[in-house]
Amino acid sequence: MRYKDIVSDIVRWIEENKFRTLKIYEIVDKSGFSRAHINRLFKERTHMSLGTYSRMRRLSASAVALRITNEPVKTISHSFGFDSTTSFIIAFKKQFDVTPGMFRIRKFWPFEKMTARYDLLETIRHLDYRIVDDVRYKPFLTTFCLEEILDNLSEGESYSILIGRSTINSRFIDNKNVGLSYSLCSREPLSNVKAKWLSINCNLKVNELGAFQEVIYAGLLPHIGITRNKGQDMLRLNKNGNCLTICEYLIPFVKYKQKN
Known part of the structure; x- marks a missing residue:
């Protein structure tokens, strides 16, 4: 070995x-x-x-x-x-x-002094991420199951989904115990002011999202030393037949300093 x-x-x-x-x-x-x-x-x-x-x-x-x-x-x-x-x-x-x-x-959530999981470093080296400027869009449909949004999507279109915290188990065991809600956004922006996002390209099935978030929050964000802004993470996804494909994961941020 x-x-x-x-x-x-x-x-x-x-x-x-x-x-x-x-x-x-x-x-x-x-x-x-x-x-x-x-x-x-x-x-x-x-x-x-x-x-x-x-x-x-x-x-x-x-x-x-x-x-x-x-x-x-x-x-x-x-x-x-x-x-x-x-x-x-x-x-x-x-x-x-x-x-x-x-x-x-x-107000801000800094990752700079955190330690990334060593076993995730090889994975995050292959992630395609960049800084983008984009507005926040108005949510209009919230659910606890991402797949429930499927019926409200049109074939071949791209949509934005905000990720929020919904429920918490009575006793804290692991970050995976935090329930999430998903809000489908309209194409109408909350304001015309653009915010900075860390955009991570991906090609994920819905059931792979939890594992991908673990790579991001225990690996990528500590590794690059990001300072996360207030606000929800955002997904970009497409509908292909009866499947939802997550193609982009976005995190609001203030700054980051690439670590050695």
């Missing part, structure tokens, strides 16, 4: 277990190598130690959770394996320069 595959397997296991504080010996045992060897190999590939990477992924995921759920800081702290709310607040402020509470309510 190639060393690259070994590291990717380890980081996927770290991701699956980011809801608790992993001990270094657990990660070493999972790798099947000596501690010195796997530490050296891991740092060569990720430029971080095992412990630092594990902690940074927990903090990065908790930062996303603060923005997409209404769960109390105490609950999020517990869900990501911190010993106490106090230790979580201290670690969070040290990394992001603000408390979890302030991070949640601030």
